[in-house]
Amino acid sequence: MVDKEMMKGSIDLVLLSLISQRDLYGYEITRILKHLSDDTYEMSEGTLYSALKRLERKGWIESYWYDTEIGRRKYYRLTEKGGEELKRKQENWKMVESLVQKSSEELT
């Protein structure tokens, strides 16, 4: 199971990364995350939509309604500002990852 507490700090990065690849709607995001985590992580609606609203308020993503054959969907797309933020977060993540890695290696 994915540790929800650990996931909390990375939700923005995960959502921005996904949306940067293509425009997505809410339900689709939960499906992708479930699939990518081999069914070990299911993002709750409260977590998902509050995160999306927060990212939208910060101007990192924007939403639009789009009619598909199976009905209307509210899609989210990355803004330019969101792209910059994503880059910043990715660099930050790499630093954390490297620190975790180095911490588990032998101390000399």
Add this chain to the structure above:
Amino acid sequence: MTDQFKRVVERTVQQIEGNGQEKDDLYEELMIHLEMSKEQHMKEGLSEKEAEIKAMEAFGDEVSVGEQIQQAMFPYRKEMMMLLAVGSILFTSGVYLAQLFVEGDAYMLWLVLSMSVSTSLFIFSIQSVAFLNRRLWMNSLLLIHIAV
């Protein structure tokens, strides 16, 4: 049975202080989510009824979902209102005491009035949005507050 979805989503959206457009958008968005979740469960072999229950279970407590979204859309609103109410209570007490000591006389009626307004402001600020149409009451209280 979709009535149950409607009820859940309505309760969720009630926790939001946004304008009509924002609420309608969120309502539709969450309804679509529940419907798609239900369809997926049916594809996986559940009956319609089971699928609906599963979808609602995954959704969780609608009030807490709504509160999370409200906090994301309007952060610090609750904290600000509480701060204002507490500040107002302190201010009222301060003014009353100052009047009492400096002038030896104070307006009892004003104290009672101002205190009750501040206290109601405080009570409303810690309640959820849905409680007695908080937004309306909050706004009227704020107006009365300024007047007092």
